[in-house]
């Protein structure tokens with residue numbers, strides 16, 4: 001019997017960010033392994049005209065929850081969606097709901113965050129720092145609370161090269177930042193943001209670092225742990241390989257590459273691609289929840305959930321495997337054939353951007369205009385290039401994360417728990433994982449049918465022929481222009497033509513003799 005699964009039985013668990021990528025995988029695993037848990041409270045905001053219940057049903061109706069419905073048929077009764085907006089005071093939770101949460105909750109998993117790199121500092125602080133502070137305050141009023149698990153990111157200290165499992169201080173105290181956000185206007189915040197975030201690359205990583213400091217400073221007597229996943233990718237094994245449902249991290253770029261929009265990237269092929277499957281993160285999270293509640297460590301432990309130091313893969317290897325998978329499992333209606341040029345050089349980056357990205361977009365838009373349609377490719381390409389510029393920081397550097405606490409936890413688990421809540425990335429086969437990831441992107445993100453693969457392959461063949469035809473035409477035009485202007489080019493051209501003519505005459509003559 002799994003000790004961790006048994007621990008969650010009968011518990012009331014509060015999850016923030018349950019409608020997000022990680023939150024869904026976390027809920028799924030909880031219900032599948034501990035179907036006898038009491039209740040899962042999720043803080044949800046109404047969105048896109050959907051009520052809370054509609055949002056919950058949409059999640060439960062997805063393929064991700066198919067297995068859960070078998071082991072826990074009354075799962076919908078065990079999820080209690082509470083209307084909440086983490087941007088509001090007291091999260092805008094009603095008095096009755098607040099009372100219920102405060103009196104029943106045993107474990108908190110705090111996953112909610114804004115993960116946008118370019119979010120306005122005020123909003124990023126509100127969600128990643130102030131909301132964490134408020135949740136801690138709520139937690140301190142929960143008499144039955146056994147553990148508070150805060151999900152941060154391995155990149156919260158990406159301004160350092162070697163990162164230990166400790167909370168690092170920030171240059172400006174989070175309390176001062178929170179206070180200043182209340183009275184500074186947007187224009188001034190915009191002006192001081194670069195100075196405040198200093199050597200952090202964006203407001204996301206900066207505010208996640210502030211969030212950790214808040215957890216450490218204001219955790220009081222709570223049993224707290226911080227988990228730092230690196231780049232969360234599709235599931236590795238559970239509930240099935242390759243599940244993914246948003247464009248963050250590599251997923252969006254896999255689509256862009258598979259559809260032939262993205263053909264070159266400013267990235268260091270040898271830099272470590274520190275991906276971590278979502279189910280690995282969730283297994284560690286549940287194990288940490290158990291350990292923190294049962295063993296009650298004296299201080300706040302930080303757990304790195306990374307792959308680089310135990311089983312490294314680099315961006316070059318990843319890019320090649322992604323391309324190899326496109327050969328077998330192409331995406332439908334690609335714009336161009338997939339290709340991957342990695343470059344670290346400024347000039348070649350500009351060259352490839354012009355030749356591989358902007359020029360085809362302009363030509364295609366010209367064609368759309370000619371055929372009376374609305375041009376759209378240049379706009380799409382500009383957005384893609386903007387996205388690339390935001391991700392570049394992370395694909396041109398490598399970091400070292402120590403994993404003593406994570407390894408210590410692994411050694412504390414029973415063999416059964418090590419199997420059921422496996423977070424040992426040494427067992428991960430990257431080539432297999434990446435193939436399943438690409439397949440998952442095709443099935444669950446693009447919702448493409450596998451029956452369309454032969455047609456997609458045919459389409460790629462047509463694109464290859466168009467490519468050859470286009471290049472030949474381009475060469476002939478260039479050559480024709482050169483001949484018109486240069487005597488040397490004309491001489492070379494006549495020499496080649498007469499050589500070919502002689503060769504063909506000789507070949508014809510010798511074949512006639514043989515007859």
Ligand SMILES: CCCCCCCCCCCCCCCCCCCCCC(=O)SCCNC(=O)CCNC(=O)[C@H](O)C(C)(C)COP(=O)(O)OP(=O)(O)OC[C@H]1O[C@@H](n2cnc3c(N)ncnc32)[C@H](O)[C@@H]1OP(=O)(O)O
Nearest residue numbers: 115116117153248249250252253257263264265340387394
């Ligand atoms: C050459 C060939 C290559 C072949 C091989 C290719 C595979 C191998 C190489 C793989 C290298 C992977 C590097 C990952 C590094 C991640 C490091 C993470 C480190 C921290 C990890 C964390 O701790 S935490 C989560 C990370 N947090 C995000 O990852 C959010 C990012 N994101 C945003 O911060 C906003 O998204 C941003 C961008 C501002 C736009 O913002 P924006 O306002 O312009 O617009 P939107 O967000 O609305 O998106 C507008 C359109 O961009 C589309 N799109 C959105 N994201 C996209 C995305 N990642 N890739 C593509 N496309 C994306 C979207 O689908 C829309 O498309 P459409 O217009 O068609 O709907």
Ligand SMILES: NC(=O)C1=CN([C@@H]2O[C@H](COP(=O)(O)OP(=O)(O)OC[C@H]3O[C@@H](n4cnc5c(N)ncnc54)[C@H](OP(=O)(O)O)[C@@H]3O)[C@@H](O)[C@H]2O)C=CC1
Nearest residue numbers: 017019020021022085086087111112113153229230231232
């Ligand atoms: N994805 C990754 O690569 C990594 C993520 N992390 C961390 O893991 C955690 C989960 O990330 P992930 O699942 O990918 O993120 P998502 O963007 O998929 O999910 C974010 C969640 O937060 C919720 N949320 C955002 N704003 C509010 C609000 N104002 N009120 C209530 N809920 C809100 C969202 O709700 P809604 O559905 O309503 O928008 C959603 O459920 C985050 O803390 C992130 O920093 C760490 C490392 C890597």
